[in-house]
Amino acid sequence: MPKSPENLLNNVLDRYERNGNRLMQILRETQEALGWLSPETITAIAKSIGWPRAKVEGTAGFYSFFHNQPMGRYRVLWSDNITDRMLGNINLMQAMCEKLWLEPGRVSEDGLVSVDTTSCTGMCDQGPAVLVNYRAVTRMTQERVTQMAELIQKQIPVAEWPTDWFRVDDNVRRGDILLNNAMRPGEALKAALARETEQESAANARSWREGVGAAAHGPSAVLEEIKKSNLRGRGGAGFTTGIKWEACRHAPGDERYVVCNADEGEPGTFKDRVLLTRQAHLVFEGMTVAAYSVGAKKGYVYLRGEYRYLLDPLKSVLTARHDAGLLGANILGRRGFDFDIEVHLGAGAYVCGEESALIESLEGKRGIPRNRPPYPVTAGFLGKPTVVNNVETFAAAALIAAKGGDWYRGIGTTKSAGTKLLSVSGDVERPGIYEYPFGVTVAEVLADARATETQAVQISGPSGICVADNEFGRRIAFEDIPTAGAFMVFDRSRDMFEVARNFAQFFAHESCGFCTPCRVGTTLLKNLMNKIGDGHGTQVDINEIYQVSRVMQTAAHCGLGHTAPHPLLDTLEKFRPAYERRLKNLTFQPAFDLDGALAQARQMTGRDDLAAHLENAE
Amino acid sequence: MSNVFTIDGQEIPFEPGQSVMQAALTAGVFVPHLCYHPEFRPHGSCKLCTMKVNGRPATSCTTPAAAGMEVENNTTEINDKRRMLIQMLLVEGNHFCPSCEKSGNCKLQALGYALGVMSPHFTEFFPDRPVDFSHPEMLLDFNRCILCELCIRASAEVDKKNVFALSGRGLKKHLIVNAESGRLADTDFAVTDKAAEVCPVGVILRKRHGFAVPIGQRTYDLKPINEQVERFKPVTPATKEKV
Numbered sequence: 001m002p003k004s005p006e007n008l009l010n011n012v013l014d015r016y017e018r019n020g021n022r023l024m025q026i027l028r029e030t031q032e033a034l035g036w037l038s039p040e041t042i043t044a045i046a047k048s049i050g051w052p053r054a055k056v057e058g059t060a061g062f063y064s065f066f067h068n069q070p071m072g073r074y075r076v077l078w079s080d081n082i083t084d085r086m087l088g089n090i091n092l093m094q095a096m097c098e099k100l101w102l103e104p105g106r107v108s109e110d111g112l113v114s115v116d117t118t119s120c121t122g123m124c125d126q127g128p129a130v131l132v133n134y135r136a137v138t139r140m141t142q143e144r145v146t147q148m149a150e151l152i153q154k155q156i157p158v159a160e161w162p163t164d165w166f167r168v169d170d171n172v173r174r175g176d177i178l179l180n181n182a183m184r185p186g187e188a189l190k191a192a193l194a195r196e197t198e199q200e201s202a203a204n205a206r207s208w209r210e211g212v213g214a215a216a217h218g219p220s221a222v223l224e225e226i227k228k229s230n231l232r233g234r235g236g237a238g239f240t241t242g243i244k245w246e247a248c249r250h251a252p253g254d255e256r257y258v259v260c261n262a263d264e265g266e267p268g269t270f271k272d273r274v275l276l277t278r279q280a281h282l283v284f285e286g287m288t289v290a291a292y293s294v295g296a297k298k299g300y301v302y303l304r305g306e307y308r309y310l311l312d313p314l315k316s317v318l319t320a321r322h323d324a325g326l327l328g329a330n331i332l333g334r335r336g337f338d339f340d341i342e343v344h345l346g347a348g349a350y351v352c353g354e355e356s357a358l359i360e361s362l363e364g365k366r367g368i369p370r371n372r373p374p375y376p377v378t379a380g381f382l383g384k385p386t387v388v389n390n391v392e393t394f395a396a397a398a399l400i401a402a403k404g405g406d407w408y409r410g411i412g413t414t415k416s417a418g419t420k421l422l423s424v425s426g427d428v429e430r431p432g433i434y435e436y437p438f439g440v441t442v443a444e445v446l447a448d449a450r451a452t453e454t455q456a457v458q459i460s461g462p463s464g465i466c467v468a469d470n471e472f473g474r475r476i477a478f479e480d481i482p483t484a485g486a487f488m489v490f491d492r493s494r495d496m497f498e499v500a501r502n503f504a505q506f507f508a509h510e511s512c513g514f515c516t517p518c519r520v521g522t523t524l525l526k527n528l529m530n531k532i533g534d535g536h537g538t539q540v541d542i543n544e545i546y547q548v549s550r551v552m553q554t555a556a557h558c559g560l561g562h563t564a565p566h567p568l569l570d571t572l573e574k575f576r577p578a579y580e581r582r583l584k585n586l587t588f589q590p591a592f593d594l595d596g597a598l599a600q601a602r603q604m605t606g607r608d609d610l611a612a613h614l615e616n617a618e
Numbered sequence: 619m620s621n622v623f624t625i626d627g628q629e630i631p632f633e634p635g636q637s638v639m640q641a642a643l644t645a646g647v648f649v650p651h652l653c654y655h656p657e658f659r660p661h662g663s664c665k666l667c668t669m670k671v672n673g674r675p676a677t678s679c680t681t682p683a684a685a686g687m688e689v690e691n692n693t694t695e696i697n698d699k700r701r702m703l704i705q706m707l708l709v710e711g712n713h714f715c716p717s718c719e720k721s722g723n724c725k726l727q728a729l730g731y732a733l734g735v736m737s738p739h740f741t742e743f744f745p746d747r748p749v750d751f752s753h754p755e756m757l758l759d760f761n762r763c764i765l766c767e768l769c770i771r772a773s774a775e776v777d778k779k780n781v782f783a784l785s786g787r788g789l790k791k792h793l794i795v796n797a798e799s800g801r802l803a804d805t806d807f808a809v810t811d812k813a814a815e816v817c818p819v820g821v822i823l824r825k826r827h828g829f830a831v832p833i834g835q836r837t838y839d840l841k842p843i844n845e846q847v848e849r850f851k852p853v854t855p856a857t858k859e860k861v
Contacts, residue, residue: 053797060785371662
């Protein structure tokens with residue numbers, strides 16, 4: 001018997017207990033079942049979770065992967081990071097659109113298919129990449145475009161497409177303590193528990209739940225190791241993990257949460273994807289160690305929507321850990337040590353990588369960064385003390401729990417302990433994941449990845465830093481070049497202006513829109529870059545970039561707005577000729593493009609000859 | 619007395635729990651703002667109240683006042699940035715003061731004058747924003763929306779109705795109403811709602827009342843906004859305000 005839309009919706013709602021905090025998962029699964037989120041569907045969901053309808057619509061409208069209009073039975077989204085561009089994604093997308101008789105961003109007349117671009121999908125080492133109905137496809141070629149268009153036209157279900165298309169390689173090129181570890185599931189936890197005596201354990205279980213755990217020995221012994229290790233957050237900000245955990249542990253309140261930030265949205269970063277593929281146990285173990293030391297009973301993994309394909313494998317690992325007594329009640333037989341992990345899937349919003357926006361999203365809301373203070377360690381998920389750490393941080397914490405803080409501190413540099421995973425992509429012979437002890441130079445990474453004729457490297461993504469060849473002796477470390485992991489390489493054939501323009505578009509697309517300077521400023525920067533790129537720019541526009549940037553850096557609400565101007569300012573400083581050769585030799589050029597204004601007329605009349613252009617008529 | 623900090627060298631007393639902006643307004647120091655309203659919790663989105671606190675930029679409506687702070691407010695450097703923020707808001711929406719019935723009562727316009735905005739400066743975005751004329755007594759002209767969320771907060775916190783919310787992201791962020799049809803007439807919005815009176819610009823307007831007071835005799839026609847600080851003084855006890 002075919003299921004009615006009402007039935008499908010009710011199944012989803014029941015699965016999430018009609019709980020508004022699970023709205024993201026309700027919306028996603030409803031959309032997977034019904035194709036899109038119609039006004040009637042939104043009303044029904046709002047009624048069942050007891051939220052105002054407009055608030056549900058607001059959440060649905062915030063995320064790129066939710067649609068409030070039909071987007072076709074096949075939705076093809078081309079990853080549009082600069083590395084995809086360098087591999088020719090735009091031409092391939094055009095070719096696909098032509099085969100399907102489509103314009104990018106529009107749904108076909110028969111409602112079958114839509115093709116568009118999306119922010120980096122984290123497949124930079126095996127692009128050009130697309131998402132088809134939110135499933136990752138790698139290594140697109142002209143041939144695959146042709147075949148894919150045919151499959152779509154013949155309406156073959158995505159599940160029946162060649163499985164090789166959906167293959168995602170790990171491409172681990174260099175492993176170290178993290179990627180080469182051979183620990184068995186539970187090993188780190190057992191070591192953590194062994195840091196206390198049996199007599200202490202009962203008292204412990206009581207005291208740290210009551211938030212008076214300062215004197216309790218076991219969990220605080222683990223915390224001591226984390227502090228001793230000098231582990232710092234791997235998501236980019238580099239906050240000392242031990243201090244964060246300790247603040248959460250001592251925060252007043254009886255419920256605590258541990259959240260793993262796997263919303264790996266920074267363009268050019270894909271190391272968390274590989275960690276979650278190869279070392280999921282280690283990551284979950286690190287979360288469990290955190291739960292043990294701060295006294296949390298519940299954990300969430302915030303997995304970016306682009307990694308939807310990892311959801312089922314991760315759930316299997318969680319089940320296996322339950323079966324092995326490594327999750328659930330009385331973990332490893334320790335009374336009162338209860339912890340569970342759930343995977344929350346995002347829906348296409350870069351800003352949710354910011355920890356307080358991530359928490360808002362986890363609560364079913366729009367991903368808007370909160371006003372701080374208070375910080376998540378005292379008022380996080382549902383207003384309770386919450387530890388939010390990056391995937392790699394948790395993996396490292398598990399290693400430290402097993403092998404001790406002194407061991408870990410001995411690796412890397414004095415100020416940056418341990419190793420760092422780099423996601424290397426762009427103009428290199430061997431793109432992929434490289435794990436190095438902190439302190440490695442840019443030049444060493446380039447040599448290992450077999451890069452030649454390198455002009456620049458964008459480290460830590462668009463929000464990071466662009467280094468030119470005279471800086472390749474600099475080191476990857478918190479004291480020199482801190483990074484969340486992206487390492488995009490550009491050789492001398494690349495146009496650094498186009499790199500910056502791509503990043504400006506990215507930020508304009510991903511600004512959450514909360515504050516004025518970022519909401520409007522990112523679009524102003526994008527427009528200025530387009531004006532210069534289209535050959536209408538002058539010195540005035542470059543000055544304008546600086547002015548808008550300063551307002552954003554001064555007044556923006558969160559890191560997105562503060563860092564969005566970085567790629568422009570960096571390239572203006574280091575690759576200024578890339579801008580200047582585009583400028584018209586004028587002091588002023590009107591923003592209004594007379595010839596551009598005729599574009600619509602040309603399209604309507606089907607003319608594109610010389611006389612149909614104003615410039616030629618001059 | 620220990621509960622004192624300085625703004626541009628002037629000593630400002632404060633009560634514990636007050637924000638920098640509340641203390642400033644209480645002391646009669648003008649602070650440009652759009653999303654702040656004395657009856658609501660601070661929001662921190664328009665960023666017009668940005669100051670420099672101990673040399674670092676800070677949103678003054680969400681920064682708790684602390685003894686000994688050195689705050690810069692009315693300086694050329696800060697006002698230049700505020701002017702640009704106003705210009706950003708002007709080009710983002712469709713603002714035509716001469717034909718707007720809110721002219722003279724509009725805080726965006728008043729702040730534009732106060733900060734010396736002579737032109738929108740940037741290329742206008744000219745967004746397409748349909749007007750909602752469905753309600754018998756009120757109209758919504760989204761062209762002028764600056765996304766301060768005051769109507770959202772008033773409707774949720776005071777009216778307990780949740781008539782308004784936001785949807786979309788980034789530049790596509792926009793105000794929506796709580797109805798499947800998307801029309802104000804299909805909500806339980808009433809002309810007596812708090813949300814009907816808090817809009818600082820000309821989005822939420824009462825029909826047939828637009829020109830009851832002629833242009834030239836309106837609030838900010840009579841005196842510039844920066845000379846009317848008393849209008850924005852905190853009304854609730856500061857200790858109850860959650861910063």
